[in-house]
Amino acid sequence: MTIKKFTGKTKEEAIAKAKEEFGEGAVVMNVKEVKPSGFFQFFKSVTYEVTAAIEEKEKYAGINLTADEKIMIPPMPQQSVIQGNAKTTVISSAKQQITETAPASAVSSEDIEKRLENLSNMIEKKFQTEESKEKDIPEKTVQNSESFKFMKMLYRTLLDNEVNEKYVNQILEEAEKIANSNNSVDVILSNVYQKMILKFGEPNCIDIEGKKPKVIFFIGPTGVGKTTTIAKIASKYKVEQDKKVAFLTADTYRIAATEQLHIYANILDAPMSIVYSAEELNQAIEKVSDNDLIFVDTAGFSHRNETQRMDTKNLIDGLDEQYEREVFLVLSATTKYKDLLEIVDSYREIAEYKLIFTKLDETSSYGNLLNIRLYSGADLSYIANGQNVPDDIEEFNAQMIVKQLLGGK
Ligand SMILES: Nc1nc2c(ncn2[C@@H]2O[C@H](COP(=O)(O)OP(=O)(O)OP(=O)(O)O)[C@@H](O)[C@H]2O)c(=O)[nH]1
Ligand SMILES: [Mg+2]
Structure with missing residues (x-):
């Protein structure tokens, strides 16, 4: 294993340098904010120092x-x-x-x-x-x-x-x-x-550099925090990265569900509409296609409910090919391991997804993050650790979780 430090004006720039040198297999071990020091410190800006590692090339290539x-x-x-x-x-x-x-x-x-x-x-x-x-x-x-x-x-x-x-x-x-x-x-x-x-592995979050608009679906069981997570992520990209965001909801099963997203859309001053089918989805996207990111909320359902599963699958499959899509499966870290296995299997039939874990604040055992990462092979993206919108969300941080899994604080 080779370990080296890379610096940049932003964390992203430093990581990009690591990837340029080590390739996509580079693993970020640590990120440090370096505050300027010395007499001229007030004229200098903060820099970021990323420690990255890479396995020996021929060995890394074979790692699944x-x-x-x-x-x-x-x-x-x-x-x-x-x-x-x-x-x-x-x-x-x-x-x-x-x-x-x-x-x-x-x-x-x-x-x-x-x-x-x-x-x-x-x-x-x-x-x-x-x-x-x-x-x-x-x-x-x-x-x-x-x-x-x-x-x-x-x-x-x-x-x-x-x-x-x-x-x-x-x-x-x-x-x-x-x-x-x-x-x-x-x-x-x-x-x-x-x-x-x-x-x-590395967190695989929303690729904001891709073609616009990007359509992002959030799927998952009832009450895991899909709608809340959408509000957190959308607000992060809008406020921190100045992205234009819009909301669509296909959750027409509960009256309160559309109202919930509506409130968040109003706060962010972003357009929001309700869609009942894939056809309506494409029409609604066309109307807000000048946005960078279009977040699609879906109804939570029991993974055993075949009808609702097919509805969600048809919605995602029906997205017009001209649009780039990403699908996030939202899971609660408090769900039992055995149930999580059934959930990830059944949602696999809907689409290829990346994982978001919520409610990390409600458990002290994070083992399921590793279990499900290894079982499903899906990439981790964000983790949510509280009810506060927009603060309680962050990109998945392997260093922090591994430390906890090994008994650290
Ligand atoms: N403690 C904690 N609560 C959360 C977190 N994320 C969401 N919640 C809470 O979980 C509850 C359900 O959140 P929703 O966002 O409505 O969940 P959902 O998946 O959209 O639910 P359905 O649309 O009914 O399937 C709310 O009370 C949220 O505040 C989290 O990370 N930690
Ligand atoms: Mg919801």
């Missing part, structure tokens, strides 16, 4: 980020084996690993170190508790037993966070190769962290 993937962990360089000193801090071993695997041109990676340091404190505490329970392990097996206890602790933490056992096993199987090579827990931790970020 879906459930049955087999990610090959590059063998650790021999020097990074820290014999008999598993207590070495994450900082030093991660640093050692990074400097050994990165080319000479790569800059240092304090951001990753800082991130891992927090994790390391947490791990260290849990680890000491484990250790005190198993005091009578013979001296010479300490290195192995520490890796073993660490793996056990990791296993429990991921399961506690409701990562499905199948994926926990997959993650640990990968880490086991590192553990068996006598690496310290710190090296194992930094590898698991990086691999989990790769599994999540």
Whole structure:
């Protein structure tokens, strides 16, 4: 894995530079706002520093980020084996690993170190508790037993966070190769962290550069937050990026549903109309085709309701070919894993979608984000974490979620 920093006037510019050099497989590990300093700081603007990583090219090309993937962990360089000193801090071993695997041109990676340091404190505490329970392990097996206890602790933490056992096993199987090579827990931790970020992949949000107007459908079960999420996202693009937005709703099942979207449209001073069929959809789009983004709200329904499912499918399929479309499946992070599997399967028949998770504020276990990402193979895009429009939404951030899944705060 090669890690390097890129700077730009905006976060997007820095990421674009990373992609230019590393290609589309580049994974953003960290984004930092760099405030100007020094005497002339008031005349300088903020810059952004992005730390990006890339797997070795030939290996990355073969990686499929879906459930049955087999990610090959590059063998650790021999020097990074820290014999008999598993207590070495994450900082030093991660640093050692990074400097050994990165080319000479790569800059240092304090951001990753800082991130891992927090994790390391947490791990260290849990680890000491484990250790005190198993005091009578013979001296010479300490290195192995520490890796073993660490793996056990990791296993429990991921399961506690409701990562499905199948994926926990997959993650640990990968880490086991590192553990068996006598690496310290710190090296194992930094590898698991990086691999989990790769599994999540980059967020795939609305492509605002494409042809205009872009028609964006929001589909999903009842009450997951489709309408609220539309209002949040539309407002973000209108206010922050000066995009022209319009709303359409095909949710004609509930009287209150159209009223809800109407209120948001009024606040944003954006046009809104109701459509009953694909034909009406295309007519309505034509009327607001000078907008950049046209958000289409759909009725929430039980994924077992075949009629409503076909209605939504016909609506999306009926979109005139001249328009670019994106479809987002909105899911609540509080829904049970088993139900989520049925939902993603049944919605797959409607259209190819990207995932939005809502209600992260109502759960402390984010395992389903990884489970569903791996099960469906669909990209994650936004996450919503509260009822406030427009504030409680952000682009999916793999670093934050992986940290939480590994027990960090
Ligand atoms: N806590 C929390 N509540 C949310 C979030 N997103 C939406 N909600 C709430 O969930 C409820 C349902 O939201 P809607 O936007 O009406 O959901 P919907 O998917 O459009 O519902 P239907 O159109 O009936 O299928 C509302 O009370 C929202 O305020 C979130 O991220 N966190
Ligand atoms: Mg709704």
